[in-house]
Amino acid sequence: MSVAALLAGAAGALATLGLAELAATRAPRARRRGALTRLVTNVGAAVGVRASAGLARRIAAAGLERGLSEVVALQGGLAVVAGVLALPLATAAPGRLGPAVLVLAPVAGYLTPEAHLRRQARRRRAQIEVELPDVLDLLRVAIAAGLAPRRALHEVGRRHPGLLAKELTRLTARMSLGEPVDRALAHFETRCPSHTIPPLVAALRRAERHGTPLGPTLHAQATEARSQRAARRAEQAAKAAPKIQLVVALLLVPAVLLLVAAAMAPAIGA
Known part of the structure; x- marks a missing residue:
């Protein structure tokens, strides 16, 4: 058996032992x-x-x-x-x-x-902005099916697995406990630090005060949020290209050259 194979086996065994020890000590460290x-x-x-x-x-x-x-x-x-x-x-x-x-x-x-x-x-804002178009579409469908706005918020919050849905569940719970609508919506807006949330809060306030239909507003907001999400992803992809090129130039190319040199070393030494 070659030295390289022995070293690889030893590295794998040490990695396995390290993962096992990490899993065993994770809970005590948290405590x-x-x-x-x-x-x-x-x-x-x-x-x-x-x-x-x-x-x-x-x-x-x-x-x-x-x-x-x-x-x-x-x-x-x-x-x-x-x-x-x-x-x-x-x-x-x-x-x-x-x-x-x-x-x-x-x-x-x-x-x-x-x-x-x-x-x-910042992490919550990014997650909310990703989830917002789908949540708005679900709200629009629920309201179009005949649900009242509060019931639609509750059902979407209960069925959607995302962070924004959990905040909707919190919002409906506060309103069902008798908290004033304006205060509950202000708390919801504070807990959702994204520029896409104030238009939704304003639409919900209008619906509560004046009975304004939410369907067209939610559709327009979902379309706008989806276009903004696509623009952000395109910008992130444009920023990622130079980083990928830097990684290739500094890490992958030298690694390949080292492999080539290692393969040619026996022939050169002979």
Whole structure:
């Protein structure tokens, strides 16, 4: 058996063992991460940091179930922990770099949850914009079949598997519990951070207040959303072409040349 075959077998065995160990330790790591988050949150609650402007809206846009006070406490706890961890680096840093580290480390800890919220909101926005045309078509069909708008929202939210459908289910649940329609729609719009949602919310408000037919409006919005989705995909494909060429030039071409050189090495050595 050749050395290459032995190395390949050893690599496969190590990869298998690594995957098994990862699967075995995944749940304990998640529990430890949750306990650490609770500890940091308790530290931040003791510090008493105030919430930044618009934080509640960003939490809703990220789709988190955490309360405002919990996120603020987490920010304060991370700022304290980052400041404590930065003390050894600040004392060892030369010149004016030490005070800068002491200032920047708590700021970075405080802003870390904000970065996570914004990243989560961008992910939700992209998913909602992908799902919106199909959801609008389903709503139009349900209303054309004779369902009332609230019943149509509930049925589409219950049957569609996407993120936007879950938010529709949340919307109808809030309205069925007696929350004012305007407040429930405003909450729905906040939790769906996409520029395509305000026209839908406006159409639902008109239907609730004045009984305006939703079918033509939903059809026009679905057509517009589908064209915007196609334009975004074309733009993404145009941006992907240079990246693919860069990967081919930097990785695939040298790899092929190395394989050719390895195949020609015995002949050259002979």
